[in-house]
Amino acid sequence: MLAMRHISKVYRTELIETHALRDFSLDVASGEFVAVTGPSGSGKTTFLNVAGLLETFDTGSYALDGVDVNDLSDDARSRLRNEKIGFIFQSFNLIPDLDIFDNVDVPLRYRRMKAAERKERITSALDIVGLGSRAHHMPSQLSGGQQQRVAIARAIAGDPKFLLADEPTGNLDSLMARQVMDLLEQINEMGTTIVLVTHDPELARRAHRNVQVIDGQVSDYKPYEARNVPVAATAIA
Amino acid sequence: MVMSDIRPVLSALLRNRTGAILVSLQVAIALAVLVNAIYIVKQRVDLIGRPTGMDVANMFTVVSSGFTQDHDRLATARNDLAWLRAQPGVVAATRTNAIPLSGGGSSTTIGSQPDTPNDKNVAINYFEVDEGGLETFGVKLAAGRNFRAEEIMPPDPNSTKAPPTAIITKSVARALFGSEDAVGKVVYDSLNRPTTIVGVIDHMHGSWVTWDKVDQVALLPVTPSFGGDNLYIVRTAPGLRDETLRKVEEYLSTSDSTRMIRGVRPLEYYRDRSYLSDRNMAIFLVSITALLAGVTALGIFALATFNVSIRTRQIGTRRAIGARRADIVRYFLVENWLVTTGGVLLGVALAFGVGYWLSTQYELPRLDLYYLLAGVLLLWALGQAAAWQPSRRAARISPSVATRTV
Numbered sequence: 001m002l003a004m005r006h007i008s009k010v011y012r013t014e015l016i017e018t019h020a021l022r023d024f025s026l027d028v029a030s031g032e033f034v035a036v037t038g039p040s041g042s043g044k045t046t047f048l049n050v051a052g053l054l055e056t057f058d059t060g061s062y063a064l065d066g067v068d069v070n071d072l073s074d075d076a077r078s079r080l081r082n083e084k085i086g087f088i089f090q091s092f093n094l095i096p097d098l099d100i101f102d103n104v105d106v107p108l109r110y111r112r113m114k115a116a117e118r119k120e121r122i123t124s125a126l127d128i129v130g131l132g133s134r135a136h137h138m139p140s141q142l143s144g145g146q147q148q149r150v151a152i153a154r155a156i157a158g159d160p161k162f163l164l165a166d167e168p169t170g171n172l173d174s175l176m177a178r179q180v181m182d183l184l185e186q187i188n189e190m191g192t193t194i195v196l197v198t199h200d201p202e203l204a205r206r207a208h209r210n211v212q213v214i215d216g217q218v219s220d221y222k223p224y225e226a227r228n229v230p231v232a233a234t235a236i237a
Numbered sequence: 238m239v240m241s242d243i244r245p246v247l248s249a250l251l252r253n254r255t256g257a258i259l260v261s262l263q264v265a266i267a268l269a270v271l272v273n274a275i276y277i278v279k280q281r282v283d284l285i286g287r288p289t290g291m292d293v294a295n296m297f298t299v300v301s302s303g304f305t306q307d308h309d310r311l312a313t314a315r316n317d318l319a320w321l322r323a324q325p326g327v328v329a330a331t332r333t334n335a336i337p338l339s340g341g342g343s344s345t346t347i348g349s350q351p352d353t354p355n356d357k358n359v360a361i362n363y364f365e366v367d368e369g370g371l372e373t374f375g376v377k378l379a380a381g382r383n384f385r386a387e388e389i390m391p392p393d394p395n396s397t398k399a400p401p402t403a404i405i406t407k408s409v410a411r412a413l414f415g416s417e418d419a420v421g422k423v424v425y426d427s428l429n430r431p432t433t434i435v436g437v438i439d440h441m442h443g444s445w446v447t448w449d450k451v452d453q454v455a456l457l458p459v460t461p462s463f464g465g466d467n468l469y470i471v472r473t474a475p476g477l478r479d480e481t482l483r484k485v486e487e488y489l490s491t492s493d494s495t496r497m498i499r500g501v502r503p504l505e506y507y508r509d510r511s512y513l514s515d516r517n518m519a520i521f522l523v524s525i526t527a528l529l530a531g532v533t534a535l536g537i538f539a540l541a542t543f544n545v546s547i548r549t550r551q552i553g554t555r556r557a558i559g560a561r562r563a564d565i566v567r568y569f570l571v572e573n574w575l576v577t578t579g580g581v582l583l584g585v586a587l588a589f590g591v592g593y594w595l596s597t598q599y600e601l602p603r604l605d606l607y608y609l610l611a612g613v614l615l616l617w618a619l620g621q622a623a624a625w626q627p628s629r630r631a632a633r634i635s636p637s638v639a640t641r642t643v
Contacts, residue, residue, distance in 0.1 A: 045640055054557055054637040075561045081636070082559025093554040093639055097249035105245070110559040154558070166640050 001162055001193045002028040002051060007060035009046050009216075020046035021057065021216040028195055030161070033188040035196045035207035043216035045166070048197045052085055052164045053077045065161055082110050086155030086192075088184075090167035092147040094139040094154075100126065101135040104154045111158060125157035126150075129183060145176030152183055156192065163187065163194045169203060181206055246571045253544075257576045260540045264580025264616055267533040269587035272612035273595060274522040276604055281519040285512045290406075290440035290452070291337060292375030293504050295328070296472045297482045298336050299489065300500035303465035308495040311392070311460070314467045317489060321469065322369070324484070326477035329372035333470055334365040334461035335444055337374065339507035342444025347424040347432070347455075349413045358427075359412040360450055361405070362443030365459035371404065373472045374441060374456075379407060381420035381436030384458040392462030399430030404456040406438045412453065432457075446511045465496075470504070478503060533616070534623040541573055541627035552631050553638025562632035569628035570621055577620035581613050588612065 009021040020043050028034050038044045049055040050062065053069060062069050065084055072080065087093075094103050104125055108118040126132045129149035131142075139147055148168060155163055165184065169177035181203060188194045196207055204210050212219045250257055301317060303310055314332050321330040335342035343365075346358035364370065368384045381404070388402050403424070410419035423431045443454040461468065473481045486501040509516075545552070552565055560568075592604030 049637045049640055052557065052640075054640065055635070075563075078556065078559055078561045078636075081557065087557050087639065089554070089639055091550075093550065093557075095249070095551050095554070097252045098245055099248075102245045102248065106555065107558040109242070109245075110555075110561070110564055158559075 001030040001032070001065055002026065002195070003061075003063045004051070005061045007050060007057045007062060009043075009050060009055070009057045019216055021050065024060070024213075024217055026211060026218055028193060030193055031188075031191055032209060033185070033194045033196070033207045035198060035204035035210045036213060037198060037201065037204045037210055038213035038219075039199065042213045044197045044199070044213050046216070047213060048164060048166050048195075051195060052087060053081050078110075082107055082158065084161050086158065086160035086163045088148070088151050088155050088163065088165040088168045090170040092139075092144070092151045092171070094147055094150055096139055099136050099138055100131060100142070100150050100153075103139065103150055104157050107154060107158050121157045121159070122153075125153040128156065128187075129153045143176070144172050145179055148172060148176070148180050149183065152180070152187070156187055161193060163192050165194060165196045165198075167198055167200075168196070169198075169200070177203070243571060243575070246568060247575055250572055250575055256540050256543065257579070260536050260576050261580035261583065263533050263536045264577050264620070265584035265587050267529050268581055268584025268612050268616050269591045270529055271526050271615070272584075272588045272608050273591050273604060274526045275612070276592070276608045277595075277601065278519045278522050278526075279608070280601070281515040284446075285515055285519075287442070288440065289338065289442040289508070290374075290376050290438070291442070291504070292472055293338070293508055295475055295478050296373070296375070296470060296504035297478055297485075298500055298502055298504065298507070299469045299471065299485060299498060301467040301469070301489065301493075301496050301498055303496040305495040308465060310465055310467060313493060313496060314460075314469075316492075317467065317469060318367075318369070320488070320492075321471055321485065324481065326473050326481045328375075328472045328474055329369045330469055330471040331366045331369040331373040332461060333370065333468055334459075336468070336470070336504070336507055337364070337444060338442060338446055338504065338511055339444055340446070340511050345426060347409075347413070347426055349422070349424060351425050351429045351431075353425065359409060359453065361409055361453050361455045362445065362448070362451075363403075363455045363457050364443075365457050365461045367458070367460070370456050371436075371438075373470050375472055376441045377439040378404075379437045379439040380418065381434070383436060384456075388458040390459045392460045394462045399426055399428075399432050400457045400459050401433065402435040402458055403432045404436035404438060405434055406441050406452055406454045408440075408450070408452040409455060410434070410437050446508075468500075530615075530619060534619050537573060537577065537620050537623035538627065540576065541569060541624040542630075544572065545569065545627045545631040548631075549634055549638055550641075552634045553636055553641075556634065556636035557639040565632040565634075566628045569631055570624055573620050573624035573628075574617065577617055581616055584616070585609060585613065 004024060004026045007021050007024040011018040011020055036044055036047060050057050064080065067080060101122055104122045105118055108121060123132065126135055129152050131146060131149055131153065134142065169180050172180060184194055185206065198204055301313060318330055318332060321327055342362050344360060344362045346360050348358045367389045368386050371378060371383045384402065390400055405419065413419065413424060414422060419434045419437050422434050424434060425431055440452060441454045442451050445451060471485065482501055486498060490498045555565065588604065588609055595601045596603050
């Protein structure tokens with residue numbers, strides 16, 4: 001699903017160069033649930049940005065679901081993000097001026113889907129996260145946990161192959177955090193690959209595999225070995 | 238962009254409506270003022286550019302003022318006209334009592350019957366000329382004939398006799414006789430003195446450009462009889478006016494020590510002076526309109542810039558979940574279009590209201606719908622142009638903004 005080889009990413013200012021990723025290699029198999037952990041400043045977010053095609057990298061190669069992303073145009077990267085990746089952000093990143101239905105609708109509109117199909121997918125995704133009855137509430141009318149579940153619905157509505165979660169429980173209390181993790185596990189069991197970026201070892205333990213990043217490198221990198229991970233059972237319609 | 242794509246943009250806009258409403262109001266006021274102002278400017282420009290019927294570009298005036306006891310005004314006029322008419326480049330010259338388009342002249346009323354009641358009389362602006370008058374003004378004779386030399390009446394300070402003949406404009410002919418041929422018909426002045434119409438001019442403007450009957454003009458075969466002055470109007474061949482004017486001024490100033498020469502000016506000078514307030518009004522309105530359009534564009538630009546700046550995270554999120562740069566540009570242009578359209582809809586009603594008020598208060602014609610349509614298109618274009626740069630800036634926001642926590 002995700003194959004990164006010898007990726008480096010350097011942030012440059014007039015005064016300093018920061019090597020955020022250096023010789024970074026990682027494989028994630030289809031259907032895996034991988035937790036990427038590491039201390040602050042270790043390069044987790046840079047990894048997330050590069051893996052999610054939110055930023056480019058300087059050297060190395062990266063293939064996402066068999067697509068070499070190195071030379072893709074900005075539009076092609078946008079299309080790939082839209083079709084293959086679902087994002088879950090720490091701060092939920094819902095659009096405050098849109099109701100829940102319209103928030104989940106946003107990525108589907110960018111995919112130029114027909115209205116009927118969009119409606120079906122939105123309803124289904126909101127049902128999965130248990131918010132079907134709140135479709136026309138505004139984000140401000142929901143709790144943090146509910147908002148994160150809306151963000152998850154938005155991420156899965158497009159039926160992506162790959163979910164990238166950035167500290168998805170960072171802004172939630174423990175009960176809500178557990179509910180969100182349960183939901184992510186449920187989605188993974190349905191066949192979606194998940195990469196969870198977190199600094200919380202408790203959450204990381206719920207993943208199939210942990211990858212630790214220190215100083216922009218995978219500290220315990222091991223090539224992927226086949227293991228008994230769930231196969232795609234049900235596509236989320 | 239279909240209606241269903243507009244809905245979420247509108248929905249988001251309505252939740253942050255204060256700025257949008259203020260800019261919409263600005264657009265509405267701009268449209269109402271702009272459309273009516275430009276319509277008034279167009280009327281002024283049309284007024285200034287109306288055909289006068291005369292060869293204005295090639296005419297100039299000269300005033301000869303005698304200032305000694307022995308100054309012979311009539312002899313001077315004879316000599317001056319003979320000299321003027323003999324000059325190369327001079328097409329024609331005449332002596333007259335007033336300068337067309339200058340704001341000063343003489344008027345009277347005439348009727349088609351003796352003892353015509355006042356309300357049936359026709360007001361005319363008349364010019365006393367000799368047989369060279371018709372050609373000097375460069376007007377086109379539509380019917381009848383020019384004056385003959387023997388018809389030209391000598392000066393008559395007491396106005397005891399009416400001129401035997403007259404040449405009138407079509408406008409006067411229509412007012413007096415409707416569609417009948419006016420040539421050969423007799424008209425009567427307020428003392429019931431008869432005058433026979435011998436010619437009809439196609440079109441000519443008189444002295445007062447703001448008069449609604451400015452084309453009700455008559456030429457009378459009379460030698461003017463005011464003071465010691467002779468007023469000449471000279472018409473030259475195209476392109477020779479300025480050169481001839483200088484030569485005429487130089488010669489006449491030195492040819493007779495009993496008079497002074499003044500008022501040597503192109504007829505355009507008088508026309509421009511008469512239309513000065515219209516021209517100034519047009520310039521003022523165009524300036525105000527341009528200023529208003531500029532302020533409106535700034536308002537739209539400021540709102541779009543503000544909306545982009547407060548939505549940096551949102552834009553990054555949209556980019557992260559699949560929006561292309563073009564989608565972001567389109568979002569902000571659509572949002573701006575909605576704001577502008579709200580203003581335009583209100584502005585159309587306001588423009589009609591202002592137009593109606595102006596038409597009733599200042600007897601202006603009703604607002605032309607084409608101007609309204611042009612104003613709407615202009616403000617739409619202005620709105621999109623003003624929002625273009627902030628929209629492009631929004632599209633450059635990196636999708637990685639979505640993962641930043643501060």
